[in-house]
Amino acid sequence: MGHPGAFLKPCEELLVLCDCNNFFVSCERLFRPDLEGRPVVVLSSNDGVIISRSNEAKALGIKMGEPYFRVRSFLERRGSAVFSCNFQLYEEISARVMEVFRRAVPSIEVYSVDEAFLEVPPAGRERPVEWGRELRAAVLKQTGIPVSIGVAPAKTAAKLAAERGKKRPETGGVFALLPGEAWDDLLGQVPVEDVWGIGRRWADFLRRRGVSTALRLRDTPDDWLEKHLGVRGLRTAWELRGIRCFPLEEAEKPQKSIQSSRSFASPVRSRESLAEAVTEFALVAGKRLRSQTSLAGSLAVSISTSRFRAPFYGASAEVPLETPTDSDITLIKAATGALASIYKEGRDYEKAAVCLGRLSSAEAVQLGLFGEKTNRGSALSRAADRLNEQAGRRLLLPAALLGEKEWRPRKDRHSGVRLEDLGTLPAIS
Numbered sequence: 001m002g003h004p005g006a007f008l009k010p011c012e013e014l015l016v017l018c019d020c021n022n023f024f025v026s027c028e029r030l031f032r033p034d035l036e037g038r039p040v041v042v043l044s045s046n047d048g049v050i051i052s053r054s055n056e057a058k059a060l061g062i063k064m065g066e067p068y069f070r071v072r073s074f075l076e077r078r079g080s081a082v083f084s085c086n087f088q089l090y091e092e093i094s095a096r097v098m099e100v101f102r103r104a105v106p107s108i109e110v111y112s113v114d115e116a117f118l119e120v121p122p123a124g125r126e127r128p129v130e131w132g133r134e135l136r137a138a139v140l141k142q143t144g145i146p147v148s149i150g151v152a153p154a155k156t157a158a159k160l161a162a163e164r165g166k167k168r169p170e171t172g173g174v175f176a177l178l179p180g181e182a183w184d185d186l187l188g189q190v191p192v193e194d195v196w197g198i199g200r201r202w203a204d205f206l207r208r209r210g211v212s213t214a215l216r217l218r219d220t221p222d223d224w225l226e227k228h229l230g231v232r233g234l235r236t237a238w239e240l241r242g243i244r245c246f247p248l249e250e251a252e253k254p255q256k257s258i259q260s261s262r263s264f265a266s267p268v269r270s271r272e273s274l275a276e277a278v279t280e281f282a283l284v285a286g287k288r289l290r291s292q293t294s295l296a297g298s299l300a301v302s303i304s305t306s307r308f309r310a311p312f313y314g315a316s317a318e319v320p321l322e323t324p325t326d327s328d329i330t331l332i333k334a335a336t337g338a339l340a341s342i343y344k345e346g347r348d349y350e351k352a353a354v355c356l357g358r359l360s361s362a363e364a365v366q367l368g369l370f371g372e373k374t375n376r377g378s379a380l381s382r383a384a385d386r387l388n389e390q391a392g393r394r395l396l397l398p399a400a401l402l403g404e405k406e407w408r409p410r411k412d413r414h415s416g417v418r419l420e421d422l423g424t425l426p427a428i429s
């Protein structure tokens with residue numbers, strides 16, 4: 001053991017990081033079991049770049065973030081399946097996976113759409129690897145999604161363990177870094193930039209000083225770490241020694257502002273089309289606002305033409321909302337009003353955004369503490385959310401948004417799977 005501080009305080013508590021494998025691809029495969037064994041990729045919004053790859057696609061050398069047009073014919077020649085992204089579906093499947101986790105453990109931190117940290121329950125601590133295998137099997141059986149599981153006393157170590165579980169099939173997808181065991185072998189093989197929380201800049205700095213692996217980082221003296229990387233860096237090294245420094249954060253942090261923006265599939269000229277797009281963005285932002293039980297105190301709209309074509313035009317306008325609100329009607333009115341103040345005719349707009357700011361808690365509105373008018377708009381919007389949720393798609397939509405729109409992103413490769421198709425999957429028991 002390289003460092004005197006290592007395992008000074010063996011941790012009795014264990015946590016796991018659960019990471020869904022090739023998540024978006026795995027979601028698409030749920031509805032296309034025939035794609036097992038074939039290369040599959042999922043594209044970003046507007047079919048721009050590759051954002052999820054099956055193992056077969058990784059083996060072909062397809063990189064994350066690769067522009068689709070560059071590998072399109074290569075993929076076609078190899079019989080690959082290509083999908084436009086379907087985030088609504090992925091979010092719904094993510095919620096199912098998280099539900100299985102929630103039923104298995106006392107506390108959970110949903111870290112991203114396809115990752116969560118879980119506290120291992122006391123019964124699992126004596127046989128953590130077997131417990132992890134059982135959890136993995138339960139998730140696979142109930143949701144069809146394969147996950148990798150890393151067991152460790154601390155988050156930073158659990159991340160590395162899960163990565164090892166994913167890369168080595170002989171682990172069965174579960175790998176443990178347990179207190180008192182030798183970690184040097186694994187840590188010695190991990191490049192320092194792959195350690196959770198070590199960004200590009202820190203990695204460059206560390207490498208120049210010979211700290212090129214997770215092992216070296218763990219064994220670097222505390223005072224040096226604190227001087228050069230601060231407390232955050234010091235804690236990262238301690239976590240690699242098996243000492244938990246970053247607690248599980250169970251409460252979801254409400255966002256401070258909510259933005260909905262997009263590049264258009266093709267340039268948009270008319271005021272009407274731009275108003276439609278901005279209306280749609282206001283609706284998307286409004287739904288997110290209500291789902292985190294917040295109210296917006298301001299709304300900003302921005303529009304711009306292409307940066308690569310002169311003359312460039314970009315502008316934004318912010319309007320205060322007199323009474324903080326989560327009502328779609330008020331948000332749409334504010335958004336179209338703000339747009340009118342910055343729209344200039346005869347330009348090819350490429351992008352628009354709606355940003356909700358000065359967020360506050362909506363508890364008061366739900367309790368009916370605001371005036372009648374605010375309340376009605378808010379209640380209407382909430383009712384629409386519920387109906388759309390039950391239907392699995394947007395039933396209630398302003399008439400202006402129906403039909404094909406040039407500003408909607410291209411999704412030539414959409415699988416056609418809709419939220420209501422989730423009903424064909426077995427229920428979580």
Ligand SMILES: [Mg+2]
Nearest residue numbers: 019020022114
């Ligand atoms: Mg993943």
